[in-house]
Structures are given as C-alpha cells and as structure tokens.
Amino acid sequence: MKDHPRSVDEIAEDYRSRREALLRALTEDVDKFYSQCDPDRENLCLYGEPDGQWKVDLPEEEVPPELPEPVLGINFARDGMQRKDWIALIAVHSDAWLMAVAYYYGAKLDKEGRQKLFKQINGIPTVYETVTGKAKVVNGGKAAKKRKTTEPTAEREPKAQASATPLGIGRLLTDNDVNLDLRGRQAELFWPDDNLWYLIEIQNVNVRQKQAKIMYTDGSTEELDLEEIIRDGHMSLITQ
Template sequence: MEGRGGGAGAPYSPRTVDEVFRDFKGRRAGMIKALSTDVEDFYEQCDPEKENLCLYGFPNEEWEVNLPAEEVPPELPEPALGINFARDGMQEKDFLSLVAVHSDAWLLSVAFYFGARFGFDKADRKRLFTMMNDLPTIFEVVTGSAKKQSKEKSSVTTNQSIHRPKSSSKGRGSDSSKHSKVMPKDEDEGMDEEDDDDHSDTLCGACGENYASDEFWICCDICEKWFHGKCVKITPARAEHIKHYKCPSCSNKRVRP
C-alpha cells in the first residue's frame, strides 16, 4: 500500500533539517508538476462529481489526487480537502492558483510537523524556514510571479556591483561591462578614497556634472562618453537588457530594452 508520507514502501520520517528540506523540495516539485507540466491530467482527475479529493506531493517528486487518509488523526497533516469541488465554478487559472496557495500551506505544515516531532530547536526551525523561503512558492511558480521577482532580484544585485566610470574610457572596447552600476559610498566596501578621487573628474556627456558615487552611470559604446542614467532616461533595470548602448547623440533610434 502506498503511504501518504513518502510514496510507496515503509513509513518515511526525515529527522534532520537537511532531510526535512529534501522532503520539502521533493513534495514541492511534485505539486508544481501537477499544476504545470501535468496540468491537463491533474485537471481531469479533479472531478467535482467525486468525493473530497486532495492533492498530495511526495518526496520522490511525484504527485497524486486522492481521497484523504482514513485514519484519524492522519500520519501527516492533510492537504486541503475538496479541491475538486471548485474546479468548474471558476476560471482554470484561478482554480490552479487557489490549489497552489493551499499546497504551499500544506508544505509548510508538513515540514514543521517533522520539526516538532523530532524536536527541532529555534535555530533548527529558523534554518529550515530560511532554506524553504529561499525557493519560490508554488503559487509564485504557477502564476508566473516567481520569474518576475527573479528578474527584479537580478537587477538589484547587479546594480550593487562595484563598477565605476573611468576618467578615461579608452581601451575598454565595446564591452557591455561599461554599463556601470554604482554603489552608494556607505555600501562600497573595498574601495578607498583615492579611488573616488580617480573618478571625480568624470563628467556627464549630457549635463556636464561630475561623477557621484551614489548615482547610476552608463557609457556609450560608440563615443565612450559617460552619462547619468537619469540624463539619458536609462534605469539600472533597463540597462541590464542593453548589450550595446548608444547615447542620444550617437543614435536617433530609441534603444530597445
């Protein structure tokens, strides 16, 4: 008989933080599969004419739609009951989003059930939650918001890199690294005051003002002049998608993001 805990075989009981996290990732992957790549099969199995059905995810990255466990209390916390009843009463994407939210809640409850059962202390619980929280939720994956957040996070990370405009840009070629994202002074570790002085004579090709360490700058690949991002209407996020930047003077065409 296939158990709700770990799939086929003997009862499955992860006992360490890493084991519980692997269990969480496997169940999560299975449920994401049900709501994305296997969505047609999942949707068909959620027949509103049947009894209360649940979506289960297993540590081996598989999933199933089935009746709740018969024993009371069950071996593990139960997923949301009766997900099939809502299938035909709402738009498919809304139905899948609803199931995704309940699936996220179930994954948390299962993971911390193991934590409580095996006596995880405060540090262990915090470590487990941090590891889990570093992954997008099922809801974020199913609705596509995980990709959006990933792009925003990537932009923020790159915008904090320690690239600065040089007073002379000769010899830099057309390397896209010239799209410089500058950190504020208080975050700019490893760069001394002399380095600030080296760039103090860099002037914006648009407004003629000096370089400032807390401003975003971008360099034209044609004339190799540096510009304040705000002067040429280029944001750090948009610069991430520009392979070769042409300033307004070098191109009458609008740069595509």
C-alpha cells in the same frame, strides 16, 4: 517503511521534492490534473510525494492521519471558477500544506534548527508565486564565485536555490530570445561543475554584445556570455 526526515537538510529536501511534484501537477501535467479533479467524485486532495510524484486521491481514513492532510475537496470548485483562478487557489493551499508537513517533521528541532529550516524554505519561491509567474528572487547571502564556462571553477559557496533537473516549466534559451524583453524574466542556469540548475532572474541585457547580468536567489549577481550559454544549452527560460 522509509524513516521520516529528521535533520534540517533532510526536511528541506523533503519539502523541495514535494514542491516539485505539486508544481508538475499544476504546470506540466495540468491537463491530466484537471481531468482527475472530477466534481462528481468525493472529496479529493492533491498530494506531493517525497519521490517527486503527485497524485489526486481521497483523504487518509486514519484519524488522526500520520501527516497533515492537504485541503479537502479541491475538485468541487473546479467548474465554478476560471481555470487559472482555480489553479492559483490550489497552489495557495498546496503552499500551506507543504509548510504544515515541513513543520510537522521539524517540531522536534531546536530554535536554531527551526530558523535554519525556515530560511531554507523561504529562499524558494512558493508554488503560488511560480504558478502565477510572480516569483521573485530573494536578496541577501554571500557573493557567488564567477561562472566561467571556458575554464574550471571552484565549487559554489552560496546556498542558492538549485535542483538536479529543470523545473519543467521552461524552454532552452535561443538566439531569438536575446532582446530587451529578457529583463526581469525568471530562468534556470545550469552549472556543469556541480550538475545543478540554479534559479535566477535576468536583471539586464546587452543585446549587441549578447551579455546579461543575472541574480541568484541568494542575492549574488553575475555577468554571462549568452552566446556560450545558448551554444551549450545551459539556460532554461521559464515561460510566462
């Protein structure tokens, strides 16, 4: 059996993996998820696994269970609510479960460790915020080095939210997207230097010069050449 995560970074990574799995169920795989939540079945739960996979299953029979359990009976409300409202409700309960699992693992951390864990988790938009399109970036943190796609750059210093692959809830930015409607949109920006996709918010757009000011989740800002970004396929615009 794989050892449970013990350090702050290991617990935070477990949180991120489970979160990405739940997001996939509620966005990219939502039709499959919806069909599996048959109200005629017994009480069902939505699980996010540390390997990034999700499943709809019966609760554990073991009492008490090894880990905190997700909310029970998500399938019973499926046909009694608007689909988007039901998905939002599942997202809220999924966030509560993710925090329960993280702090189950983190119960043995000291005060500083728990604060560090919460800071890492709180820097990531919740499942609810992401699913409903209400995700906002978090201010604060150390200023980032400028991204220069035409020459090598040093390693990024801030701990901005990033993942090895896009969240799967967006599409690549195109020339047709470069207009004032981009302001306030959420996107993911690829950094070839560390092969990570960083969650950003587009704050302002210069349509004529095809430039944009963006902000990372650690509060650092940057000016981008959108022509280069589009040419290289380095931005995934999160769909609304």
